[in-house]
Amino acid sequence: MDKVGIGIIGCGNISGAYLKAMTSAFPILDIRGLADLNREIAEAKAAEFNLPVKKIDELLADPKVEIIVNLTVPKAHVAVALQALDAGKNTYSEKPLGINFAEGKKLADTARAKGLRIGAAPDTFLGGGHQTARTLIDQGVIGIPVGGTATFMCPGHERWHPNPGFYYEVGGGPMLDMGPYYITDLVNLLGPVSKVAGFATTPRSERLITSEPRNGERIPVHVPTHVAGVMAFANGAVVQIGMSFDIAGHKHVPLEVYGTEGTLIVPDPNHFGGDVSYLKKGGQFEEQPLTQPYADGNYRSIGIADMAYAIRNNRPHRANGDLALHVLEVMEAFHTASTEGRTIDITTATERPAPLSASLMDGKLAN
Template sequence: MGEQVTGVGIVGTGVISGTYLDHLARLPGVEVVAVADLDLSRAQAIADQNPGIRAMSSDDLMADPAVDIVLNLTIPAAHAAVHQAALQAGKHTYGEKPLAVDRAEAEPLLKLAAANKLRIGCAPDTVLGTGTQTARAVLDRGDIGVPTAASAYFVTPGHELWHPAPEFYYQPGGGPLLDMGPYYITSLVTLLGPVRRVTGRAGRSQAERKVHTGPRAGQTFSVDVPTHVTGVLEHESGALTTVLMSFDVWAARLPRIEVYGTEGSLSVPDPNNFDGKVEIATASVRDWTEVPVAGGYAGTGRGVGLADMARAIRTGEPHRANGTLAYHVLDVLESLLEAADQDQPVDVASTVERPAAVPLGASPESS
């Protein structure tokens, strides 16, 4: 590797790994040097297709001196264990969301990283793209006045319609709230700041679901988590966000995220994407009007948060898709489920500072 390039080792070579490999190859300052998987043949297949990448066991990857950051792409139930192993091996670690399946697993990771002066990063990094960052610029400029409320909706009939092995979406660490909620709550915290209290309700429409595609089509599996969650988030700023996350809806006409202010409204694009159209309607111009791009990493994809972290490690600056943010998002999500279970509001114990905005035209290497 050349100077100022951070070596990345990937643990877990499932479907999402291909997207990361594709985008990391285009990003400055990072280079994938190793891959590992419980099925070594899958890791070897990636190595065979990508010169310079070596396949190895997870233990060997953790011990490899060429690996500076471990990219954790395992299933949610394994996130905490892989993060812990990386930190104990003296590696920085970055992973797919959620940080862990619950706060009890996640909190020790932050303490371990801090004690060893290591970094934890966590998806989603979609909020670093031009979509959410342009929306943030609109709010920071005061274009819709003071934000007072927001709404966030994600609805689908279920991932079993397209995923050949969908069980993990319906196990602890999954469900619509922990699967897709991190995109929405991370975007909302980026826009409106941390959450101090939540209230909610949750339900489950079916005890079993059926695989619809692939070699196991027709097989049934159990549903162990709520599949429809709705609630209200009270931000520290006083803004109130209504959320709905569901695997039980066949069709709906709902916005992804909207923010409502004293002088207008803001339409935020899908937080599962890096870009998208940002629109505002104001007290003086009631029609929705597209806003020019005003911030964010342009033309990027999954892994930009890791590249942002690699740069921050080299410069000693804070990174944006950080473990404290991921923990607060997990805390909000878990608190929402607790509020539904307890039938009462729940205070969110953690807090976080909004990460620094990504300036217009920024690069992960220089922002």
């Protein structure tokens, strides 16, 4: 199968994980070059992975580049993606799709009008842990889905990230930063969301950086940093969610899904593998074997590889624009619900992505 040319714009902290997987796990991807507004950062990353450095305009003009991978900061996601679409390129962005629903919808509408594909992280729901959980739900082992819990709570990313300011700007915060992993996986497991209720608070107006090289610097907070809410799914399930950068610690597992006949403990949706446990009504939790591929490592970029194979095989890709836009609307709805004191109806529709039960490369289950 012919390789698909890839151009990468944005060489910040997350790019290393993408490049490691793209260069080692997915031979269909032909990385044509890296670009960043800070050329020194691009040069350092290019040297690390033995790849060429290009200017953004050069990548956009390269006829062999079919997908622009957009790893810029959240507030630049839509602007860069629109630039790629205008150049006739399909585009795949780091999460979230946009910093608000309106600009995300503009991107989706533009792609549709141009007949181009858009996609967005997270793609961790394609990992073997989450696909195993999906298989069990589809087999009916938990009975009728009733509800669940989704929990991410930590003291904040200023503890470890070298440049954490954007986490507290518009487009950041725990919901738009970490919510995509949890809500995308829940859509994978349960289908689309129909209604949202919630509260969002900002306990502190500034944060103290304790990571290097900005240790001791204070940064302002412009977004809610503690969000609690409820999602009603179209299939009738009701899931509680908590996302916070203000919690010292907790004992909740990341994801639980409840049904009339049993309960599933789903792995951390920020990872591809992890333990899947099942409790049958009246029984005890038992660890389940991971029956699906891509559970044994960090495959961050599998969504791009799936898009590449989809282009070559003329089929839908899984980490697609409809899914990302739906998740973005759900995340924004928590803030709207809190501000306006009402339940929010979700207007977008999306299909559950097709399950991934075989290796993208050879069509066989991974060992």
